[in-house]
Structure formats: C-alpha cells, structure tokens
Amino acid sequence: SMDLGIKGKWALVGGASKGLGWGCARALALEGVNVVMVARGAEVLNQTVANLQKEAPGVKLIGVAADITTEAGRAALFSAPGGPGKDFDIVVTNAGGPPPGDFRNWDRDAWIKAVDANMLTPIELIKATVDGMAARGFGRIVNITSSSVKSPIDILGLSNGARSGLTGFVAGAARNSQIASRNVTINNLLPGAFETDRLRVTFEGLAKKTGQSVESLVETRKKLAPALRFGQPDEFGQTCAFLCSQQAGFITGQNILIDGGAYPGTF
Ligand code: NAP
Numbered sequence: 001s002m003d004l005g006i007k008g009k010w011a012l013v014g015g016a017s018k019g020l021g022w023g024c025a026r027a028l029a030l031e032g033v034n035v036v037m038v039a040r041g042a043e044v045l046n047q048t049v050a051n052l053q054k055e056a057p058g059v060k061l062i063g064v065a066a067d068i069t070t071e072a073g074r075a076a077l078f079s080a081p082g083g084p085g086k087d088f089d090i091v092v093t094n095a096g097g098p099p100p101g102d103f104r105n106w107d108r109d110a111w112i113k114a115v116d117a118n119m120l121t122p123i124e125l126i127k128a129t130v131d132g133m134a135a136r137g138f139g140r141i142v143n144i145t146s147s148s149v150k151s152p153i154d155i156l157g158l159s160n161g162a163r164s165g166l167t168g169f170v171a172g173a174a175r176n177s178q179i180a181s182r183n184v185t186i187n188n189l190l191p192g193a194f195e196t197d198r199l200r201v202t203f204e205g206l207a208k209k210t211g212q213s214v215e216s217l218v219e220t221r222k223k224l225a226p227a228l229r230f231g232q233p234d235e236f237g238q239t240c241a242f243l244c245s246q247q248a249g250f251i252t253g254q255n256i257l258i259d260g261g262a263y264p265g266t267f
Helices: 019-030 042-055 071-078 108-136 154-173 197-210 214-222 233-243
Strands: 010-013 034-039 061-065 090-093 139-144 184-191 255-258
Touching: 010 019, 019 034, 019 042, 019 090, 019 139, 019 233, 034 042, 034 071, 042 061, 071 108, 090 108, 108 139, 108 154, 108 184, 139 233, 154 184, 184 233, 197 214, 233 255
Parallel strands: 010 034, 010 090, 034 061, 090 139, 139 184, 184 255
Antiparallel strands: none
C-alpha cells in the first residue's frame, strides 16, 4: 500500500457520524490519523466512534456532539478534552446540505441559514486553523461541497448559491502566499450521487411526491452517471485521505469532482 505519510496527525471531520464525513473519518483513521469527529446526534455518533475505534485501535478518536454551524458548537470541538485544541493538521469541512425547494419560497432566514452552514462555517473553520498549519509547515483542508457547484440543480438553489460563495472564497484563500508556500493546501471535493442516508431520504421524499417507487427512482438516478452506479462513502473517504497526504502537497485551490463521469464537460 501507499503510505500517505500522515500517521499521528490530528484531523477534524465535520458531519462524521454518517455518509461522506464518516467515509473521510474512517479512511483517515485507517491511515493512523487521530480524528475529532463531529455530529449533532450523540447516540449515532458515539456508536460510530466506538465501531471505528475497533477497526483502528491505535488512533485517538474523539466524538463531539455539537452543531458545527454554530459558534458554540465550534467552541466545543476546539476545546474537546484530549483533542489538539485548534492545532489540527487536517480539516474536513462538512455538514448537512440545505433543503430543496422553490427559490420563490426562500426568505432571508432560509438564505442566512444556508450561507451559515455551507459557506461561513467552512470559512470560520479555515480561519481558526490555517495559520497554525502554516506555522507548523503542514496543513490539508478539504471542503465537501457538491457537484452542483459545477452543474447546478434547480431545486437545490440554496446549495448552488451558498457553496458557490465558498468556492469563490477558497479559490483566493488557497492561493494566499502565506498559506500556499507553507505546505498548506485547500481543496474542494465535489460529490455526485453517493449512497448515503441523505440520498435515501431524498428518494423517499421524491417517491411520495411522484408516486413512483423508490427502487425505480434509484435505477433511473444511477443511469445518470456513465458509471451506472452510486458512489460509496469509502471511496469518497479514500480520495479525501489522498488529498490530505504528504504526496498531495502540490494540489491546491482545486475543485475535484467524484461523480462516476456524470458531469459531461471536458474540464
Ligand atoms: P448524511 O448521510 O445525511 O450525513 C450527514 C452527516 O452530517 C451526519 O453525520 C449528520 O449527523 C451530520 N450533520 C448534519 N448537520 C450537521 C451539523 N449542523 N453539525 C454537525 N454535524 C452535522 O449526508 P451525506 O450524504 O454524507 O452528505 C454530506 C454533505 O455532502 C452534505 O452537505 C450534502 O449536501 C453533500 N452532498 C451529498 C451528496 C450525496 O450524494 N450523498 C451529493 C452532493 C452533495 P447529525 O444529523 O446527527 O448531525
């Protein structure tokens, strides 16, 4: 196997009790990285942490039950007992995505919530950790965004808008000379359709609305990607772990699609 050279580092992973965040936490832990895992629901989180600890007995795993989109939640994760404080080497920003809908129904509060969760929270996490990374000469930040940044989905307007704001910010911040010259990279990982709880809930909602069965909706959706399947959280996590590796130090400011070829453009 390829040694990613990050054993013993400390990672922060948002939204880590399920889905893509869990995939990232798992891949990092299996590389020997200590991980602070954040999610709101304590029960599922504690179970996830306990399961992962069995798979990766040599690393420190700390579950913090908190809402990462709030200042209080971020304060809690930065002061987790046994954790590294703000001295993370790796930060994977992630939280739930905003709900679908019709933009005509979204008021200022709906927009502020989406911008808070999917733009300002990653920016706050970057701000809190990036200068320490630069001072220590190693840092890897990966923001989980969405393929909808490149290929917008009408009903996901809150996501299209808020995540595009984050994408614009990251494009500049990653190229800040005091960050890029000190072995600190910031990249965005753009999932297409991955088999997670979120996807399942989306299909259940769609099935109720359209009267179609979940199975037929799933089959139709799978065919939208040339790979003819959904992605798995593990392969998402392993790609994330590579972006966090020593070897990936020259990759920065990029938006990396992981979508089974669904996006049809040459670039
Ligand atoms: P998921 O299976 O629903 O998992 C979401 C995880 O985030 C859970 O652990 C959840 O736990 C946690 N979480 C949600 N809100 C949080 C908050 N405010 N603070 C802390 N933790 C929070 O979702 P997923 O499919 O992995 O999606 C992750 C992200 O990728 C989302 O932003 C989603 O929009 C985006 N995305 C997913 C896909 C896909 O196909 N799955 C495609 C494109 C984009 P709690 O609920 O207990 O907090």
